[in-house]
Structures are given as C-alpha cells and as structure tokens.
Amino acid sequence: MDWYKVARNVLRAELARHGVSYRQLAVLLAGIGVAETERSIANKLSRGSFSFAFYLQCMRALGRADVRLDLSDLN
Template identity: 35%
Template sequence: MQERSVKPQGVLSQSQVLKAWEQEAPRLLIKEMKDRNCTYRDLAERLQVMGVYESADRLNRKVNRKTFSAAFFLMCMSALGVSELTVPTNQQIMDQYARTK
C-alpha cells in the first residue's frame, strides 16, 4: 500500500507552483522585448520571417493571457535574437509569487 505524502504547512500546492512558473514565462518574454525596444508589431514581423503569422494584437493577447506554449516562447526568443537566457531558481519564482498574491 502506498503512503500518501502530506504537504508541510505553508508549502504551495502543485497547481500553485505551476501557476507561479506560468507567470514567469511572459515576464521573461516582455523583459527581452523591452531590452530590445521591440513592440508586438516588431515581434510579429520577426516571427513572419520564421513562417509564423500572428498579428500584433493576437501576440499581445497571447502574452497577456500568460498561458502560451514552450514552443511559442522559444520561437519568440529566437525571433528576438536571444541566445542565452537566465532562468530563475524555484525559490526566486516562489518568492515573487508570494509577493504578488
């Protein structure tokens, strides 16, 4: 018989952890766009060169919904010319999530 694991008090649920990480992807994308003075229109044009046809408005909505795929994220990073990305630690993500709740 398997033992059920008990979550320590104060520890986030798996769905909360996933939600925290889901919020990080658009934050990173927006940061990279700002660092490059890239608008959603610019990003749409760069993605078109790669064969991805999304309007600037649709890109804006997709990013602001905060639930896009990893493939979309990677395509955007490539379109922006990002060759290296610093991924925050889980603790950094959880701390940031706690501040936004």
C-alpha cells in the same frame, strides 16, 4: 504562485531588453515563418498562457542564440 504571470513577465522582459514592440515581434516572427498578428501576440501575453514553442519562436525571432532561465528567485 501565478505561473502564467511569471511566464508573461519573462517574455515581456525579453521584448523590453530588445526594444521590440508586439507589432515588431509579429514582423520578426514572420521572418522565420511564424504567422502571428500584433493582436494575437498581445492576447497571448495578456493571458500568459502561451506554449513553450511560442516562447522559443520569439527568442529565435529576437536573434537569441541561447536561453537561460534562472528560477531560483521564484517563491
């Protein structure tokens, strides 16, 4: 299983659910004191190798109060 692909897809799905582009995410992250550029976000998501801390920062920037991951569908 390609865990990097799974991670990438999970974060991309969250961005799509919120209708947020990489550029908008960079602005939202700046609002919580996290310095990222649109390009750095694109690079992280294309690799899928971002830290869990970055994922949590993104969820916070998107206004998520909680995060639930269902891993039962992964093979």
